[in-house]
Amino acid sequence: MTRILLLGGTTEATRLAHHLANTDYDVLFSYAGRTANPVAQPLPTRVGGFGGVDGLSDFLRTENITHVIDATHPFAAQMSTNAVSACATTQVNLAGFERAPWQAGAGDNWQSVADIQAACDALPSDPTQVFLAIGKQHIDVFATRPEHRYLLRLVDKPTHPLPMLNAHAVIARGPFDLAGDLTLLKDHDIKIIISKNAGGIGAQAKLEAARTLGLKVIMIDRPFIPARQVFSNVDDVMTWLDHSANRGV
Ligand code: NAP
Numbered sequence: 556m557t558r559i560l561l562l563g564g565t566t567e568a569t570r571l572a573h574h575l576a577n578t579d580y581d582v583l584f585s586y587a588g589r590t591a592n593p594v595a596q597p598l599p600t601r602v603g604g605f606g607g608v609d610g611l612s613d614f615l616r617t618e619n620i621t622h623v624i625d626a627t628h629p630f631a632a633q634m635s636t637n638a639v640s641a642c643a644t645t646q647v648n649l650a651g652f653e654r655a656p657w658q659a660g661a662g663d664n665w666q667s668v669a670d671i672q673a674a675c676d677a678l679p680s681d682p683t684q685v686f687l688a689i690g691k692q693h694i695d696v697f698a699t700r701p702e703h704r705y706l707l708r709l710v711d712k713p714t715h716p717l718p719m720l721n722a723h724a725v726i727a728r729g730p731f732d733l734a735g736d737l738t739l740l741k742d743h744d745i746k747i748i749i750s751k752n753a754g755g756i757g758a759q760a761k762l763e764a765a766r767t768l769g770l771k772v773i774m775i776d777r778p779f780i781p782a783r784q785v786f787s788n789v790d791d792v793m794t795w796l797d798h799s800a801n802r803g804v
Contacts, residue, residue: 557800559622560585560615561598562634566730566757567654568626572596574789580796583618587627587634589692590710611641620645622799624792625783626652630751632778639781648799651785652792654754656777657762664765665772671696674749674773678703686740686748687722688761689775694718706743730757736764749773 559582561572568584575582576597584600586593593602605611615623625638635651642649659665668674671693678685682702687694691709698718705722712726725739740748740761748765750758752774765772786792 556619557581557621557796558619559583559624559796560618560620562623562625562627562638563596564589564593564627564631565654566755567652569594569596571624571626571652571789571792572598574793578793580800583620587631592711605637608637608640608644611637612644615641615645615647620647622648622650622796624650624652624796629653629656629753629777632780635780635783639783649783650792650795651780651783653785653787655787656752656754657759657774659774660766662766663762663772664769665774667774667776669776670778671775674775675700677773678747683746684744686743686745686761688748688750688758690751706739706745708739731760733760733763733767736760737767740764740768740770745770747771747773749775751775752777 557580559580561568561575561582561584563569563572563584564587572584582598584596584598586600586602587604588602605614623638623642625635627634638649666677668677671689675696678700684704686706687697688708691713694707695718697705701720703721705719707717707722707724708727709724710728713724717724748761748770750761750772762772786795
């Protein structure tokens, strides 16, 4: 019998969850638990880590999971890497469900960097105003660059003081639009945006706004994830699922 574990935390995962909820498949949705009020899902849902590769392997066996669909954020490399290992160990079918990365187009002024530290290193030495659009994890790296003023956009109100003295957080949950992001960037006199190359449409407006205002974007490349099959649309995931489930694998 087919039983699916859907690793979520993205708009794509929610879209897939709504699709799967209208099928006969037995699906369990999983959240990391990063936000206080995650989007409600139309599927049975669990929250929290599994305990590394061993914990996930045990979970897959105990819960009789036959298929894992990894629809986590493209920067959730640890979870995706663990899923590759655990599924190989337990011989569970695995597919990634991932949106394409953003590409710079005409009028964009992007500098690509490998990781968050490199993004921090790429900031100029003269003080400036930075929209640090990377969520709340890893922002402490920027405490080493106190000469700049930082604007953050977070899903939840911070429970601890921000690691940078000169920082302001707006609390908002996407999707965001061009008009709103233009206003935000102008109101805070932003000169540089630091973004992860998440892809998708929910957080894309800031890039359009940067193009409109002629702002520089420091774009952090996606992290390495071990080889696995990856789909980018719901139909392809469903075809894979139907084929492998009907074959009893
Ligand atoms: P991660 O670094 O890959 O994961 C760290 C650990 O969190 C995993 O090893 C796993 O714990 C647990 N975990 C992650 N996703 C899970 C899921 N769907 N269900 C159950 N456990 C899960 O990923 P992250 O810490 O979530 O985020 C890394 C990057 O992705 C950050 O840059 C973050 O801003 C970005 N991001 C993540 C999300 C999200 O919802 N996860 C959303 C937007 C952005 P165990 O090892 O204990 O199993």
